[in-house]
Amino acid sequence: MYRKTAVLSAMTVLLLWGCVTVRELIDEPEIEFTGMSLRSVSLLEATPVFRFRLTHTNPMGINVKNIAYNLKINNKKFVKGVSAQTVRLRPAGSGELELPITFNYLDLFESVAEFRYTDTVRYDLSGIVSIGPFSLPYQTGGEFDIPTLPGVSLRAIRVTDLSFPRASLVLDMELKNANAFAVRPSSLSYVCKLEGKELLRGRIPKLPAIAESGNTRVEIPVTVDLFKLEQSVYRIVKGRSAAYEISGSMAFDAAGGGQRRFPFKAAGRVPLRH
Numbered sequence: 001m002y003r004k005t006a007v008l009s010a011m012t013v014l015l016l017w018g019c020v021t022v023r024e025l026i027d028e029p030e031i032e033f034t035g036m037s038l039r040s041v042s043l044l045e046a047t048p049v050f051r052f053r054l055t056h057t058n059p060m061g062i063n064v065k066n067i068a069y070n071l072k073i074n075n076k077k078f079v080k081g082v083s084a085q086t087v088r089l090r091p092a093g094s095g096e097l098e099l100p101i102t103f104n105y106l107d108l109f110e111s112v113a114e115f116r117y118t119d120t121v122r123y124d125l126s127g128i129v130s131i132g133p134f135s136l137p138y139q140t141g142g143e144f145d146i147p148t149l150p151g152v153s154l155r156a157i158r159v160t161d162l163s164f165p166r167a168s169l170v171l172d173m174e175l176k177n178a179n180a181f182a183v184r185p186s187s188l189s190y191v192c193k194l195e196g197k198e199l200l201r202g203r204i205p206k207l208p209a210i211a212e213s214g215n216t217r218v219e220i221p222v223t224v225d226l227f228k229l230e231q232s233v234y235r236i237v238k239g240r241s242a243a244y245e246i247s248g249s250m251a252f253d254a255a256g257g258g259q260r261r262f263p264f265k266a267a268g269r270v271p272l273r274h
Contacts, residue, residue: 004240019139020137023197026058026134027056027057027058027133028056029055029089029131029134029144030055030056030136031129031136032053033050033051033052033138033140034052036050036051036142039073041147041181042183043179044104044105044106044252045105046144047101048197049098049100050098050100050101052067052097053094053097054085054089054094054095054131055093058091058092059091060091062088062132063131063132064089064095064097065084065085065087065088065130066129067082067083067085067129068081068127068128068130069083069101070125071082071123072125073123074108074122075122075124077201078223083099089131093106105147112260119145119148120143120144120145121143121144121146122143124139125141126138150176151176151178151263152176152190152246152250152264152266153176153246154172154173154174154192154246154268155174155270156270156271156272157172157244157271158272159237159272162227162274164234165225165226166224166225166226168221168222168223169221169223170222171219171220171222172217173220173246174215174217175216177213178212179212182209182210182211183210184210184230184253186207187203187250187251189248190248191248192244194233194236194237194244195242196245197233197238198206199237239272240271242269244267244269244270246265246267247263248263249264
């Protein structure tokens with residue numbers, strides 16, 4: 001009994017001594033944050049990739065086991081986890097380490113309104129890289145740009161027929177995308193007013209994609225029953241221009257199914273072309 005205990009104790013001491021010896025014989029690698037780029041980005045989701053450089057001077061190769069991370073947004077806990085790695089550093093060499101983290105922009109905010117009116121958020125990334133017998137801490141920070149919703153405006157209203165009590169119109173709507181990537185709204189519901197009077201309301205069930213930093217035009221042909229509107233609307237439609245207000249909601253398909261709707265509102269002056 002005593003002999004077995006003594007043998008186990010001796011083995012434990014040798015193992016502990018061996019671990020200490022390994023750490024003493026191997027120089028601790030160095031870690032450096034080299035930058036962040038977006039692997040994929042859309043109106044609702046992004047995958048930033050954080051890059052690190054690992055360097056060591058040891059005469060043998062070293063395996064990177066994993067990288068633990070804790071990502072905070074605007075000083076609030078957001079997401080944390082452990083990413084397995086398959087990187088092996090060559091003897092007396094260096095290697096690149098990538099940490100991709102996918103998230104939904106809406107998860108950063110408490111409301112859709114907060115998402116709409118925020119341009120950037122501050123991030124703080126920290127964690128530990130497990131490499132060989134070492135645990136290397138790291139910390140970095142910076143900013144994410146928040147995508148903007150497409151802008152909606154009326155470029156013109158063409159009056160193709162004005163035979164009381166009906167008016168045939170074509171609304172020339174412009175959708176403008178200020179993002180560095182294309183967006184594709186799935187549908188748009190709207191209410192259009194001229195000089196404060198409701199002219200029409202409707203829904204566009206299918207919209208074209210809007211190119212990055214580009215715009216697209218959508219023509220909406222409508223027939224208005226003037227009997228159902230105020231008499232002043234008839235006089236407005238006969239004019240050359242009018243103050244307009246257009247509001248409603250724009251829908252986008254979300255990853256994993258479903259849709260997210262975002263309200264919009266725009267106003268200005270629009271020419272009426274006869």
